[in-house]
Structure formats: C-alpha cells, structure tokens
Amino acid sequence: MNVSSPAPKLSASLAANPRLSSWVRFTADGRVAISPGKVEIGQGIVTALAQIAADELDLDIIRIEMIRASTAMSPNEGVTSGSLSIQQSGRALRHACAEVRQRFLTAASERFGVDAALLRIDDGTISGPGNVSTSYWELAGEVSLDHDVTAGATAKSATERLVAGHSVQRLDIPDKVFARPRFIHDWALPGLLHGRVLRPEVSGARLTALNEEAARAVPALVTIVRDGGFAGVVADSEAAAEAALKALRKGATWSAGDALPDEDDLTGFLRSQPVETTIIEIRTAAATNKPAQTLRRQYTRPYIAHGSIAPSCAMAQWDGDRVHVWTHSQGVYLLRADLAIVLKLPAGNIVVEHMEGAGCYGHNAADDVALDAVLLAKAAVGHPVRVQWSRHDEMSHAPFGAAMAIEIEADVDADNEIVGWRHTIWSNGHAARPGRAAQPALLAATEIANPYPRMISSNPPVANGGGADRNSVPLYDLPAWTITSHRLLTMPVRTSALRTLGAQGNVFAIESLLDEIAALRGEDPIAFRLRHLRDERAKDVIRAAAQRAAWKPQKRTGIGHGVGFARYKNMGAYCAAIAEIEGTDDIRVKRLTLAVDVGEAINPDGVINQIEGGAIQATSWVLKERVRFERARITSTSWTDYPILRFSEVPAVDVELIQRPETEPVGAGEAAHGPVTAAIANAVYDCLGVRVRDLPITRDRIIAAAELAS
Amino acid sequence: MPTIQFQLNGAAMAVDVDPDQILLDVLRSRLGVNSAHFGCGAGECGACYVMVDGRAMASCDMPIWSVAGKDVVTVEGLGTAEKPHPLQRAFICGQAMQCGYCVSGILISAAALLKRNPSPTDAEVKAALDCNLCRCGSHNRMVRAVLRAASEMATS
Numbered sequence: 001m002n003v004s005s006p007a008p009k010l011s012a013s014l015a016a017n018p019r020l021s022s023w024v025r026f027t028a029d030g031r032v033a034i035s036p037g038k039v040e041i042g043q044g045i046v047t048a049l050a051q052i053a054a055d056e057l058d059l060d061i062i063r064i065e066m067i068r069a070s071t072a073m074s075p076n077e078g079v080t081s082g083s084l085s086i087q088q089s090g091r092a093l094r095h096a097c098a099e100v101r102q103r104f105l106t107a108a109s110e111r112f113g114v115d116a117a118l119l120r121i122d123d124g125t126i127s128g129p130g131n132v133s134t135s136y137w138e139l140a141g142e143v144s145l146d147h148d149v150t151a152g153a154t155a156k157s158a159t160e161r162l163v164a165g166h167s168v169q170r171l172d173i174p175d176k177v178f179a180r181p182r183f184i185h186d187w188a189l190p191g192l193l194h195g196r197v198l199r200p201e202v203s204g205a206r207l208t209a210l211n212e213e214a215a216r217a218v219p220a221l222v223t224i225v226r227d228g229g230f231a232g233v234v235a236d237s238e239a240a241a242e243a244a245l246k247a248l249r250k251g252a253t254w255s256a257g258d259a260l261p262d263e264d265d266l267t268g269f270l271r272s273q274p275v276e277t278t279i280i281e282i283r284t285a286a287a288t289n290k291p292a293q294t295l296r297r298q299y300t301r302p303y304i305a306h307g308s309i310a311p312s313c314a315m316a317q318w319d320g321d322r323v324h325v326w327t328h329s330q331g332v333y334l335l336r337a338d339l340a341i342v343l344k345l346p347a348g349n350i351v352v353e354h355m356e357g358a359g360c361y362g363h364n365a366a367d368d369v370a371l372d373a374v375l376l377a378k379a380a381v382g383h384p385v386r387v388q389w390s391r392h393d394e395m396s397h398a399p400f401g402a403a404m405a406i407e408i409e410a411d412v413d414a415d416n417e418i419v420g421w422r423h424t425i426w427s428n429g430h431a432a433r434p435g436r437a438a439q440p441a442l443l444a445a446t447e448i449a450n451p452y453p454r455m456i457s458s459n460p461p462v463a464n465g466g467g468a469d470r471n472s473v474p475l476y477d478l479p480a481w482t483i484t485s486h487r488l489l490t491m492p493v494r495t496s497a498l499r500t501l502g503a504q505g506n507v508f509a510i511e512s513l514l515d516e517i518a519a520l521r522g523e524d525p526i527a528f529r530l531r532h533l534r535d536e537r538a539k540d541v542i543r544a545a546a547q548r549a550a551w552k553p554q555k556r557t558g559i560g561h562g563v564g565f566a567r568y569k570n571m572g573a574y575c576a577a578i579a580e581i582e583g584t585d586d587i588r589v590k591r592l593t594l595a596v597d598v599g600e601a602i603n604p605d606g607v608i609n610q611i612e613g614g615a616i617q618a619t620s621w622v623l624k625e626r627v628r629f630e631r632a633r634i635t636s637t638s639w640t641d642y643p644i645l646r647f648s649e650v651p652a653v654d655v656e657l658i659q660r661p662e663t664e665p666v667g668a669g670e671a672a673h674g675p676v677t678a679a680i681a682n683a684v685y686d687c688l689g690v691r692v693r694d695l696p697i698t699r700d701r702i703i704a705a706a707e708l709a710s
Numbered sequence: 711m712p713t714i715q716f717q718l719n720g721a722a723m724a725v726d727v728d729p730d731q732i733l734l735d736v737l738r739s740r741l742g743v744n745s746a747h748f749g750c751g752a753g754e755c756g757a758c759y760v761m762v763d764g765r766a767m768a769s770c771d772m773p774i775w776s777v778a779g780k781d782v783v784t785v786e787g788l789g790t791a792e793k794p795h796p797l798q799r800a801f802i803c804g805q806a807m808q809c810g811y812c813v814s815g816i817l818i819s820a821a822a823l824l825k826r827n828p829s830p831t832d833a834e835v836k837a838a839l840d841c842n843l844c845r846c847g848s849h850n851r852m853v854r855a856v857l858r859a860a861s862e863m864a865t866s
Contacts, residue, residue, distance in 0.1 A: 042809025042846055169805060176810030177798040179745030179785040183811060186744040239735050309749050309757050309812045309845050359809030359846040391750040605805055609851070613808050616847030639754040639843065647836040650849040 010151055013037065013092035017075030018148035020103075023096040024053070026140040032059060032124070035067040036093060037077025038085040039330060040172060042359035043610060043669050045085045047170045048602040052090050054163040056097030056155060057136075058121035061163060066171065070353040071336050079331035079433060081362065081497060082465060083572055083667025086602060090665060099153035100145060107143045108134055158600065158661035165661055167605035172356070184328050184355035185313050185388065192315070193222055195376035195387040196245040197232040197444070199397050202632050203492070204258030206447070207231055211251030218244040225379045228449030232376050234385055260492050260629045267300055270405040270426040275486035280462060280469045285480035288419040291411035295517070299408070299509040301695040303493055303627035304401040305642055310358030311394040312365035316373035317384035322349045323377070326384075327370040328357025334435025335367050339374060341440045342448070361617070363496035365389055365398035367434045368443040375444055395642055396634040397443060400627050401498025402428040402457065404468065404505040408513050416521045418532075421481040423472050423509070428488045429457030430467035430501035441496075456491045460501075465569035471503035471674060474510055475567050476532040493629070499614075500568070500670045504621070507566040507674025508681060508695065515562065515682040516691060525563055525682065526551055537574050537597050537660075538567060544595035544656050545576040558584055560687025564678025566671075573598045573671035574658075577615065579651075579679035583687040586699050589619050589651040589680055596655060596671055599663035607668045612653045614672030620645035621673070622680045626696050716777045718743070719787025729775035734758045736774050737784065745785035745814040749843075756842030759815035760784050766815075766822040766838075785814040788821055796859040796866075797821055806855040808846030816842045820856045829860055 010018070017023070017037065025033040034053045040046045046066045054061040067074065077089055102116075104126060109116035112132040119128040127133040158165070175182040198207065207229040215224055215233060220240035225232045231252070233244035261269035315326040323343070329335040332352040340347040357366060369387050377385035389397075404427040411420030432455045434441040445452045459467025466472070469485040518528035526546050533539050542565050545551075553561055560583060565576040574597040582588045592615045601607045624643050628636035636642035677695070684702070685691050692705045711726045718741065727736055737743040737760070746769050749757030753768035760769045761783040789795035797820050800806070807813050816839060823830055823838035830838065835856045836849075844852065 042811075044808070167805075169802065173802055173805060173807060173810065174791060176807060176813055177785075177801045177817065178789075178791050178794070179814060181744055183747070185747060185811075188742075188744075237735070237739055239731060239739070307845055309755055309809075309843060310747065311749070356809075358811035361845075388748065391752065391755075609805060609808060609848070612850065613847030616849060617845070620847075638752060639750055644843060644845065645849075647839040647842070647844075647849050647853065648833075650836075650847075653850055 010149065011088060011091040011095065013075065013077050013088045014095060014149050020096055020100055020147055020149055021145035022073070022075045023093060024100050024145060026136045030137055031063050031065050032057065032136070033065050033067050034093065035074050036089045037069050037075040038080045038089040039069050039354045040356050041080060041330060044170050044603065044606040045080070046172060047168060048086060048606055049089055049093055050171060051163045051168050051602055052094050053097050055161045056094055057101055058123065060123045061168060063124060068354045069332050070351065071332050072351045072353065074332070076333045079334055081330055083568060083669045083671070086665045086667050090602065094155045095153065096149055098155040099149055102153045103143050104136055104139055107139050164602045165600065167603055170606070182356055183310070184315070184326055184357055185310055187315070187326065187355060189315060189384040191383050193234050193236060193380050193383045193385045194238045194241040195232055195234045195373060195385045196241045197372045197387065198245060198248050198252060199393050200254050200257065202254060202257035203260055203634060205254035205256065207252055208255050209253035210248070212248065214247035214251055215244045218247055223379045224248065225376050227375060228447060228451060230375060230444050230447040232372065234376050234380050257632060258492055259631050263629050266302060266403050267298065267405045270403060270488065274489045275426065276489060278485045278487070280466065280483035280485050281473050281481065283481045285419070288479045289413035289417065291419050292414040293412055295410045295412065295513065297408050297513055297693060299406045299505065299512060299693045301404050301505040301508065303403045303495070304498055304621055304625050305395055305627055305636070306361050306364040306398060306498060307642065307644060308358040308360060308364055311389040311391055312369040312398065313357065313386065313388040314370040314373040315384050315386045316370070316377040318377050318381050321345065323374055325350065325352045325370050325374060326355050327352060327366060328355060328360065329366045329370060330360060330363070331433070331435060334433060335370055338367070338434035338440040338442050339371060342371060342442065342445045343374065362401070362498040363399050363431070363433050365394060367441070368398065371442040371444045392637040395637040399432065399494045399496035402430050402468065402495035404502060406505055406509040408509055410513055410517060412517060416517060418478050418517060419480065421474065421478050423481065424484045424486070425468050425472060425502065425506070426486045426488070427468040427502060428491050428495040429459045430495065430497055431460055432457040432496040454491065454494065456489060457495045459485065459487055465571070466502070468502040470501045470506065470569060471566055472506040473570060475535065475538060475570055476514070476529070477534050478532065500673045503566065503568060503670065504618070504673045504677050507564065508677045511564045511678030512681050512691065512693065515685065524552065529565060538565065540658060541565070541574045541576040541595040541597050544658060545578050545593055548595065548654065548656050549578040549593035551578060558582060558687065560683040560685070562679045562682025562684070562686050564675035564682065566674040568671045572666045573668055575611070575671035575675045577672065577675035577679040579676065579683040581680060581683040581687055583684060587623060587684060587697060587702070588649070589623065591652045591654065592619070592676060592679070593654045594656070594672060595658060596668065597658040597660060598666050598668050600661045600665040601657055601659055602665055604657055604659070607657055608655045610668040611655045611672050614669065615653050615676045616645060616650055618673040618676035619651060619680065622677050622695060622697055624696055714774050714778050716779060717781040719783055725774070727774055730773045732770060733760070733772045733774045733777060734769040737769065743784050743786055747811055747814060756815040756819065757812050759818040759842065761818050761822050764822060764825050766819040785817050788817060795821065796862045797856065800855040800859040800862065804851050804855040804858065806851035807848050812842060812844045816844070816852055823856070824860055824863065829864055832857065
C-alpha cells in the first residue's frame with residue numbers, strides 16, 4: 001500500500017519564496033531549470049536537490065539544469081549552512097514540484113477531457129487512455145507558474161519515489177575530472193583584470209602610510225586603490241598583481257595592532273574576559289540520590305582554521321552605479337545586504353551570483369574577498385576584476401572556528417550514577433556572518449576610511465541549534481542539569497561559523513565524561529549510554545555501530561577502542577562512532593566505524609560520502625589542528641605550520657546508513673565531527689589509560705595528561 | 711623575451727615568456743590550461759601538480775625555464791569525456807571527491823604512480839598521494855579509485 005506523505009505546512013523557504021516560477025521553469029530546449037537558493041559547497045547538494053525535483057516531476061535527471069543561486073532571480077534561502085539544505089531547500093522543492101506536476105496534469109486533463117488520475121507522466125511526457133499525449137513543454141504556454149504555491153499539492157510517498165533514495169552520480173563530478181571550468185577560480189571573463197589586497201602581518205594593525213612609488217613602477221599595473229586602511233592593486237595579470245603587491249608592502253607603514261592571547265593559556269584567556277552569560281537550560285530533578293562526590297573536569301579545544309584547499313576568490317564588475325559580483329559565498333542575499341551597507345547603494349543595484357569554490361566548511365573568507373573585489377573593481381570601471389587571497393592571508397585573516405573551554409561538574413551518588421550535571425562554556429560566539437546585522441561583517445569594511453567596527457561574534461538562538469552551546473544539552477536522560485554559556489565580549493582572534501559550531505567541543509566534553517563515569521562504575525560504555533537514552537533512533541545508531549565494529553574487541557596491547565555519540569543539534573542526524581586507535585609513540589587512528597540516521601537519505605552514497613569526510617576531517621582536527629599565534633600575529637599561515645591529516649595518516653572509515661525513507665530527511669554534513677572526536681579521545685584512554693581533555697590530542701598533550709594524572 | 715619550448719599534453723609549445731615566470735601562471739593565463747589549481751604557492755598542497763617527464767611536480771613555484779625541452783602533462787592531457795583515462799573513469803565511478811578542487815593534482819600524482827608502478831598496493835597509493843592535501847576527507851575513496859583504475863589498466 002502506498003502511503004502518501006501528509007502535506008506538510010509550507011516550509012520556511014516556500015513561505016518566503018512562494019512563487020512557483022522562482023523554483024521551476026520549463027525551458028524551450030526540452031529541459032527544466034531548477035533554481036534553489038542553496039549552493040554547492042562540495043557537499044553534493046545540487047545533485048540531491050535535482051533528485052527530489054526529478055522524482056516529483058517524473059523526469060529523467062539529465063533533463064534538469066540546476067541554476068546557480070543569484071540575487072537576480074533565485075529564491076532567497078538565506079545561507080547554505082547548518083546541515084539544513086535538504087530540510088529547507090529539499091522540502092521546498094519537493095512541494096513546489098509536486099504542485100507544478102499537479103497543475104500540468106490538470107491542464108492536460110482539461111485538454112483531453114480525461115480524468116487527471118488516468119494520466120501518467122514519463123520523463124515529462126504526459127499520456128493517458130486513447131493514446132493522448134502531450135508534454136510539459138507543449139503545455140508550458142498554457143500553464144503559468146507565476147502563481148504562489150498552495151498547501152494543497154501532495155508529494156509522492158516514499159515507495160513512489162524512483163530517484164530520491166538512490167545513489168545517483170553527482171552532476172558536478174564529470175566537470176571536475178575532465179577539467180571543465182566549474183570553479184570560480186577557473187572562470188575567465190572577457191577583459192578580466194587581477195587584484196590583490198594588502199593586509200597586515202600584525203594582527204589588527206592598520207595601514208597608516210603608503211609609499212606607492214615602487215608599485216607604480218611595476219609593468220602591467222593598472223591602478224592602486226587606497227581607501228583609508230584598505231589598499232590594493234589591480235593589474236593585467238596575476239603575476240603583475242603579485243609583483244605590485246610585493247612592492248606596495250615595502251612601502252607600507254602600519255599601526256601597532258592588537259595583542260593576541262597567550263596560545264599556551266587559552267583557558268586562562270577564555271575564562272578571564274568580559275562575557276555575556278546565558279542559561280541555556282535547567283532541568284530540575286524531582287528527587288535524586290544524594291551526591292557522594294562531584295567530578296569536575298575541564299575540556300578545551302583550540303581555534304581551528306577552515307583550511308579550504310583553494311584560497312578565497314571573487315570577481316566584480318561595475319557598470320555605472322551597479323555592480324555584479326561572482327562569489328563562492330554561502331549566502332548570496334546576505335552578502336548583498338552587507339555590500340549594500342558598505343557601498344551605500346540600494347540592494348537592487350547589486351547582483352551577487354554564486355560560483356563554486358573549493359570545499360567550504362563554514363564562514364571562511366569567501367564574503368571578505370567579494371568586498372575586496374568590489375572595492376578594487378570600482379577603480380577599473382567596465383572591467384571585471386578577480387581577486388584571490390594568498391594562502392598566508394587565508395590562514396591568518398579569515399575567521400577561525402572559536403576556541404572553547406568547557407567545564408562539566410557531574411555529581412554522582414554512591415553507585416557512581418549521575419545525579420547532577422553542570423556544563424559551562426566559555427567561548428567567543430560562533431557566528432559573525434554577513435547580512436544579519438545593521439553593520440557589515442566583511443573584513444575590508446573594518447579597513448576603509450570610515451571603518452565599521454569588527455563585529456563581535458554572537459551565537460545563533462537555541463531554537464536554531466545554538467552556537468557555542470550547540471549540543472551542550474545532553475540527549476541522555478540525566479535527572480538534573482544546568483547548562484550555561486559565557487560568550488566573550490572581546491574578540492582578539494576573529495571567529496565565526498566553522499562546521500558544527502560548538503557541537504564538536506560539547507560532544508567531546510560530554511562523551512568523555514560519560515566514558516569516565518562508565519569506567520568508574522566498571523560498566524561497558526555502550527551499555528551505559530544505552531541505559532541513559534530514551535530515543536530509539538539514538539539507541540539504534542549506537543547498537544548498529546557497536547555491532548559493525550564487533551564491540552568490544554578483545555583488549556590488545558597498544559590498541560584502544562572508544563565510542564562517541566550525538567544527535568546533531570539534538571534535532572538533526574543521529575551518529576555513533578567507534579574509533580580503533582594504535583598508541584605507541586604517537587596516536588594513530590586505524591579505523592572509524594560509524595552508524596548514521598538522517599531519516600530519508602535522498603542520495604545514500606552522498607550521505608556516506610559526507611559522513612566519511614566528516615569523520616576524516618574530525619580526525620584531522622583531533623590529532624593535528626591548532627591555530628598558532630604569538631602575541632602580535634597568527635603564525636600558522638602555511639600548511640607546514642598548520643598541518644592537516646595526510647593520505648598516509650587517514651583511518652579506514654566504515655559507515656552504516658540506517659535508512660528511514662518515511663522520515664523527514666535531515667542533513668549529514670556535520671553529524672560525524674562530535675562523535676568521532678569523542679570516540680578517538682575515549683580510545684586513547686582505552687589504549688593508554690590517560691584522559692586527554694585538551695585538543696588536539698598530540699604526543700605532548702598525552703605526556704602532559706599522564707604527568708597530571710600520576 | 712626568450713622562447714621556452716616544451717611539450718604540453720603531447721603538443722609542441724613555444725612560449726615567449728620571462729623564463730622566471732611560474733609554470734602555473736603560464737599554463738593558466740597564457741595557455742588556457744585551468745586544471746592545475748593554485749592552492750598555496752609554495753608546493754605544499756599538491757593542487758597545482760602537473761606531470762613533468764612522468765613525475766608529479768608542483769607547478770606553483772616552478773619557473774618555466776625548468777621545463778624547457780621537457781614533457782608536461784596536465785589533466786587535459788590525461789583523457790576526455792569521450793576518451794577518459796581509467797583514473798578519470800574510476801573517480802567518477804567511485805564518486806571519489808567532495809569539492810574536487812584538489813582532484814586534478816591527485817589525478818596527476820596517481821597517473822605518475824601508475825606509470826612507474828602499474829600495480830601498486832594500498833600503502834603505495836597512499837604514499838604516492840601523501841603530498842596532495844584533501845580537506846574534505848575523500849582520501850579513502852580516492853585511494854580505492856586509483857586501485858580500481860590500476861586493475862582496469864592491468865586487464866585491458
């Protein structure tokens with residue numbers, strides 16, 4: 001029996017962009033243009049959305065052309081972040097396409113005098129009894145999509161879907177293996193000029209004087225741009241722009257800059273700053289056993305760099321008082337809003353169009369470089385100007401994921417059962433994205449002649465999953481808890497959204513302490529977790545991972561196993577991870593076994609790819625990554641100084657996907673980081689008997705933790 | 711300005727260029743070869759790798775004089791959609807990437823490996839790709855794709 005999905009109330013994306021034609025258009029060449037507001041950032045979203053549209057419209061996926069988001073025509077879906085694109089854009093497209101299909105069926109029914117229920121659609125051809133036949137394209141003149149969506153259409157049931165739920169090959173991959181231009185970096189616009197921006201070596205230093213003479217002597221220089229503390233060059237070629245920038249740097253005088261914290265005492269820094277305090281949640285117990293003791297543990301994670309393989313890049317072209325911007329920003333409308341503030345122009349004068357960049361893991365420098373390009377292009381009217389950051393600037397001026405100090409006090413009774421739980425976070429905010437405030441969040445806006453202050457990061461509201469507090473409320477059924485978040489009101493190191501926001505740190509802390517308490521009780525850590533969970537989907541992923549990893553493998557010298565679990569944002573994907581590590585001189589993660597439940601998996605292989613990638617990236621964060629700085633400057637400005645996991649260090653990753661085709665789909669991109677982090681830390685304990693509570697888990701940290709424990 | 715001559719993807723090239731110009735710049739800005747990507751400018755990430763006389767090398771810090779008379783191969787020279795290299799086929803088949811920015815450099819390292827070692831082990835593939843960085847975490851898929859291409863080449 002087919003059970004049709006109940007018509008959901010209109011999603012937020014559709015409520016904000018109700019016009020059907022803004023999502024779906026039938027084009028004259030027998031194709032269908034699907035126009036989501038979410039963008040491809042390496043996660044495969046464009047393919048998953050195409051699958052949803054293909055299903056609801058009964059089309060072969062190759063007929064679908066996915067339109068890159070642009071403020072000129074795309075629905076405004078805010079930002080591509082938070083593992084929400086399937087939930088938001090996917091749901092909107094599913095509903096919009098279902099309604100489009102219904103409208104065409106109604107039109108065909110009227111044309112043929114045949115009951116719509118007797119008509120079928122096969123790859124866009126609508127046919128029915130008596131060999132009647134037409135198509136979307138034939139009927140397109142009669143069926144206007146310039147209507148607002150209604151709540152009436154019903155999307156297909158899970159069993160009726162032929163494309164969603166299958167591992168369709170990604171639409172973008174052939175271009176990428178055959179070197180067809182797809183990245184913004186590879187796009188050659190006619191008359192393209194190249195720009196570079198002068199940024200200080202010293203953190204927070206402002207340009208106070210500039211001798212331009214040497215730069216002016218560079219052949220092929222087009223112009224030098226100076227606007228207060230913002231300075232850059234435009235040239236005919238990238239090489240000339242680089243040469244001019246180098247010359248310009250020699251003529252630059254800078255102010256002293258702002259002191260950075262002591263990188264070896266992040267906790268001291270985080271816990272000594274002025275803060276805004278929020279009680280995230282309090283649960284009060286009716287009655288609990290008397291606490292016999294309180295375990296007080298502190299966990300930290302460092303600042304983490306995005307480290308996209310491509311430095312950020314943008315292009316801009318002015319025409320009078322109008323400007324067109326090409327960007328790999330996660331939010332074209334949000335970027336446009338900030339550009340409008342800085343340029344003092346109506347938003348309508350600005351078109352922001354998305355083009356793919358390298359993998360994006362949050363708010364990196366994509367938006368910053370877009371303003372750079374706009375400011376430089378203003379001095380080269382008529383020409384598009386392409387700006388690309390250096391690796392050095394990417395690793396020092398882009399926002400970082402925020403450092404965190406997390407203290408948990410767990411009250412345990414005489415049986416070491418948890419009776420009280422206090423989780424306290426000190427951290428900068430985890431979001432300072434553009435387009436959300438009266439002031440711009442773009443770097444150059446803090447440098448120009450009438451500068452805007454640097455925006456201090458804040459945290460998204462709890463209802464949206466929170467920021468520093470993300471995943472700080474345990475999913476476990478503990479009798480009482482108090483969760484408190486202290487957001488720093490100073491921000492010497494620029495922070496904003498990095499994959500999972502605070503969830504990686506919080507899950508690491510919670511899952512580490514639970515592991516410790518289970519060990520104190522002599523209870524198996526998986527049994528302990530299962531005993532404290534009420535959510536069957538949560539238990540299922542833990543049991544599935546345990547079974548797949550043959551938990552618990554027999555103890556062997558030099559090998560350790562550990563488990564970690566979280567439901568991302570406590571409302572997204574469920575993920576359990578089991579790590580097998582080898583610990584001799586250094587820690588080596590040998591194997592990660594994960595189980596994940598995202599509800600309906602639109603593209604199962606795509607989900608697995610995201611989980612594998614998340615697991616490997618998290619391993620890199622845990623074992624290697626830490627933004628380095630001295631008091632005056634960020635020092636980890638190259639891959640040598642900011643090493644990430646290499647091929648020879650990558651663990652085997654084995655993922656089990658629990659399919660629930662009838663359940664609303666959620667995103668997979670951030671589900672693995674917290675559980676993998678905790679699983680590795682717990683495996684280190686299993687292997688070496690040492691609890692490392694400060695990330696990254698390096699040889700030095702293990703020695704320090706062992707000394708502290710002895 | 712001197713003329714630098716070399717082979718590019720099997721065709722003879724003669725470029726009038728400052729010999730100290732960086733190969734990557736010349737490929738991208740003069741010769742329309744965009745597969746090699748800028749990543750770091752210091753030969754540390756592998757995104758810009760090209761094959762020079764059969765060896766995978768960083769082109770982002772290599773002056774063009776150093777390839778005079780040599781044979782340079784980029785992804786454009788590996789294969790096309792109509793006639794793909796087994797590696798290209800295997801990367802599609804295994805969906806062996808997320809963002810794909812690093813992929814051209816990885817294809818080059820892998821192609822160089824398969825030239826000198828047509829049947830590598832898993833560890834040999836990892837060693838050959840160890841100077842290529844991938845930030846999305848698609849390593850295992852890429853290693854499997856290289857092994858798959860190797861076995862396809864062995865049986866064809």
